[in-house]
Amino acid sequence: MLKSHFSWNWLLTVLVLALLFLAFCTLNSFYVENLGRNLMAEASFISSSIKVALDSGRYQEVQNVAATFRSRFSKALAIVDGRGNVIASSGEIKLKDLPLKDVLNGKKYVDKDVVRIGVFRRFRAAVPVVLENGAALAVVVGLLPGDIAKILSINLLFFVLTFLGVLFSTFMWKRTNSLIKPLETMVDVTRNFAQGDFTRTVHVNSQNEIGKLSRELNLLAKKLRMTLEENEENKTLMSELLKSLEDGVVVVDVETRIVFVNASACKLVGADTKRAEGKKLISVIRHYELDEAVKETINRGIPNYKEITLLPSDKTLKVSITPYRNKKEKIAGCIIVMKDMTEIKRIEKMRTDFIANVSHELRTPLTSIRGFVETLIDGAYQDPTLAKRFLKIIEKEVGRLCRLTDNMLDLSRIETNQLKLNIKDVSAEEIIREVMIIFENRLKEKDLTYYEKFQENLPKVKADPDWLRQIFVNLMDNAVKYTPSGGKVWIEAESKGDVVEFRVCDTGAGIPEEDLPRIFERFYRVDKTRSAGSGGSGLGLAIVKHLVKAFGGDIWVESKVNQGSKFIFTLKKA
Structure with a gap:
C-alpha cells in the first residue's frame, strides 16, 4: 500500500514537472521570439528613418532620433560604422560578441540564446543600412538592463514554481485525488497560453501550494498579457509615427503587394489608403520604372534609388527602396520612402529662369550702348547732331539699366524683409x-478716358504711403501701357469687412487664362515680342505683389483677352 502511494506520488511529480517544463518552454520561447521580432522591426524602421539624414551627413539629426527613440520606446540604440565606431547612441547597449562584420555584409542579427542573454546581460537586434555612397552602417537596438532583468526574473520565477511543484507533489501524496482536477485545469490553461490566449485563468480556492501555484500562474499570465499589450501599443505607436511622417512610406511584400501605406504616400500618388493596401504596387502607382526598381531590390536584396515623375500631376519624387528580411533572413519585401521634390525642382527652375531673364534684360541695353559707343569712337562724335542723338539714346539705355537695377534691389529687399x-x-x-x-x-x-469709383467716406488703410504710391504707379503704368487709344482706365475702391478693396481696371488687350497664374512672377511677360520695346523691367507686378503682402493684404487679377483686366488688392483698414 505504501509502495503504491510512493509510486503515485512520483508519477504525480513527473506530471507536475512536465507541466511546468512545458509551460516554461512554451511561454519563454513565445515571449523571446516575439520580443526579438519587435526589436528587429524597430531596428529596420530606424534604419529607414535615418538613412536620408546619414546620406546628407546630418549626424546631429541622427543623434536626436536616437534620443527620441530611447525616451519613446525605452530601448537602447546605437549606430555603428564599419570600423566599429559608434556614430550615435542612446541608452546602455553592449556591442561585445555582436557579429558586426556579418551585419555590415547585409545580414540581420538578433540574440536568441536565452541562457547567453542571462549571462552577458544583453538582448539586441542589428540590421544593416547602406548609404548612397556605398558605405555600410549597423543599427543596433537592444533592451535596457532593467528589461533584461525582467526576463531573468521570469525565468527564475519558472524555476521557483517548478521547485514548488516538486515539493508540493512530494508532501501532498495523501491528497492525490484533490490534485488531479486542478492539474488538469492548469494543463488546459497552459495549452491556451501556448496558443497565445492569456485570458483564461486557474481558480483554486485554497491556501496550500496548489493555490499559490495557480495564483503565480495567473500572475505570470497577467504579466505576459501586459507585455504583449505593451508590444501592440509600441506597434501602434510606430504605425502612427509612420502615418505622421511628411515623407511617403510604402511597404510591399515579395509579390509587390502593398502591406502598409501612410497618408503622405497616398497624398503624393493620389490614392486611398484603405483601397491601396493589398493591391499590387503597379496598380496603385502606375509607374513602370518604379515597379521594376522594386522588383530588382526584392530579387537582388540591395537598396535602390530613383527619381521619378508622376503623370499627369507632374510631381517629381525622390524614391529610396530598401529590402527587409524575415526571421529566417529571407527577403520578405521592401520599404519604399518617397520624398516630394516638386517644389525644389520648381524653385530651381525659377532660379535658372531668373538668371536667364536678368541676362536677357541686361544684354539688350548693354548691346545698344556698346554699338553706339563704337560708332562714336569710329568718328561719329565729329558730327555734333549725330553724336547728340547717339548720346541721348545711350542716356535712355543707361536709365533703363538703372531702373532695372533699382527694381531688382527693391524686390530683393522686400522679399528678404530688409525693407524698412x-x-x-x-x-x-x-x-x-x-x-x-x-x-x-x-x-x-493716348486719348484714354480715366475716372474713379470710390465708396463714399472711404476708410483709411494701414500702409507705407511712399510704397502704396508705388503700387498704384506700377498698376496704372501697365493699364495705360496696354490699353489702346480710345480705351478706358479707371480705379474702384470700396470697404469690405475689415479691409478696403481696390481695383485698377482697363479695357486693354487682356491676359490669356493660361498666363494668369504666372503674371506676378519676376520678368514674366505675356507677350514678350510686344513687351520688348515697352521699356519695362518685368519686375513691376512682382514688386506690387510683395508690397501688398508686406502690408498684410492680398492681390489677384481678373482678365479676359481683348476685354481688359482688373488688378484687385486688399489692404487692412486703419
Whole structure:
C-alpha cells in the first residue's frame, strides 16, 4: 500500500514537472521570439528613418532620433560604422560578441540564446543600412538592463514554481485525488497560453501550494498579457509615427503587394489608403520604372534609388527602396520612402529662369550702348547732331539699366524683409489723386478716358504711403501701357469687412487664362515680342505683389483677352 502511494506520488511529480517544463518552454520561447521580432522591426524602421539624414551627413539629426527613440520606446540604440565606431547612441547597449562584420555584409542579427542573454546581460537586434555612397552602417537596438532583468526574473520565477511543484507533489501524496482536477485545469490553461490566449485563468480556492501555484500562474499570465499589450501599443505607436511622417512610406511584400501605406504616400500618388493596401504596387502607382526598381531590390536584396515623375500631376519624387528580411533572413519585401521634390525642382527652375531673364534684360541695353559707343569712337562724335542723338539714346539705355537695377534691389529687399516700412494710417484717395497727376499727359497722348469709383467716406488703410504710391504707379503704368487709344482706365475702391478693396481696371488687350497664374512672377511677360520695346523691367507686378503682402493684404487679377483686366488688392483698414 505504501509502495503504491510512493509510486503515485512520483508519477504525480513527473506530471507536475512536465507541466511546468512545458509551460516554461512554451511561454519563454513565445515571449523571446516575439520580443526579438519587435526589436528587429524597430531596428529596420530606424534604419529607414535615418538613412536620408546619414546620406546628407546630418549626424546631429541622427543623434536626436536616437534620443527620441530611447525616451519613446525605452530601448537602447546605437549606430555603428564599419570600423566599429559608434556614430550615435542612446541608452546602455553592449556591442561585445555582436557579429558586426556579418551585419555590415547585409545580414540581420538578433540574440536568441536565452541562457547567453542571462549571462552577458544583453538582448539586441542589428540590421544593416547602406548609404548612397556605398558605405555600410549597423543599427543596433537592444533592451535596457532593467528589461533584461525582467526576463531573468521570469525565468527564475519558472524555476521557483517548478521547485514548488516538486515539493508540493512530494508532501501532498495523501491528497492525490484533490490534485488531479486542478492539474488538469492548469494543463488546459497552459495549452491556451501556448496558443497565445492569456485570458483564461486557474481558480483554486485554497491556501496550500496548489493555490499559490495557480495564483503565480495567473500572475505570470497577467504579466505576459501586459507585455504583449505593451508590444501592440509600441506597434501602434510606430504605425502612427509612420502615418505622421511628411515623407511617403510604402511597404510591399515579395509579390509587390502593398502591406502598409501612410497618408503622405497616398497624398503624393493620389490614392486611398484603405483601397491601396493589398493591391499590387503597379496598380496603385502606375509607374513602370518604379515597379521594376522594386522588383530588382526584392530579387537582388540591395537598396535602390530613383527619381521619378508622376503623370499627369507632374510631381517629381525622390524614391529610396530598401529590402527587409524575415526571421529566417529571407527577403520578405521592401520599404519604399518617397520624398516630394516638386517644389525644389520648381524653385530651381525659377532660379535658372531668373538668371536667364536678368541676362536677357541686361544684354539688350548693354548691346545698344556698346554699338553706339563704337560708332562714336569710329568718328561719329565729329558730327555734333549725330553724336547728340547717339548720346541721348545711350542716356535712355543707361536709365533703363538703372531702373532695372533699382527694381531688382527693391524686390530683393522686400522679399528678404530688409525693407524698412513706415506703416501708418493712410488716405488712399489722396495718394491715388497724386499718382494720377503723373499720368495726365500720358492719358491725353493716348486719348484714354480715366475716372474713379470710390465708396463714399472711404476708410483709411494701414500702409507705407511712399510704397502704396508705388503700387498704384506700377498698376496704372501697365493699364495705360496696354490699353489702346480710345480705351478706358479707371480705379474702384470700396470697404469690405475689415479691409478696403481696390481695383485698377482697363479695357486693354487682356491676359490669356493660361498666363494668369504666372503674371506676378519676376520678368514674366505675356507677350514678350510686344513687351520688348515697352521699356519695362518685368519686375513691376512682382514688386506690387510683395508690397501688398508686406502690408498684410492680398492681390489677384481678373482678365479676359481683348476685354481688359482688373488688378484687385486688399489692404487692412486703419
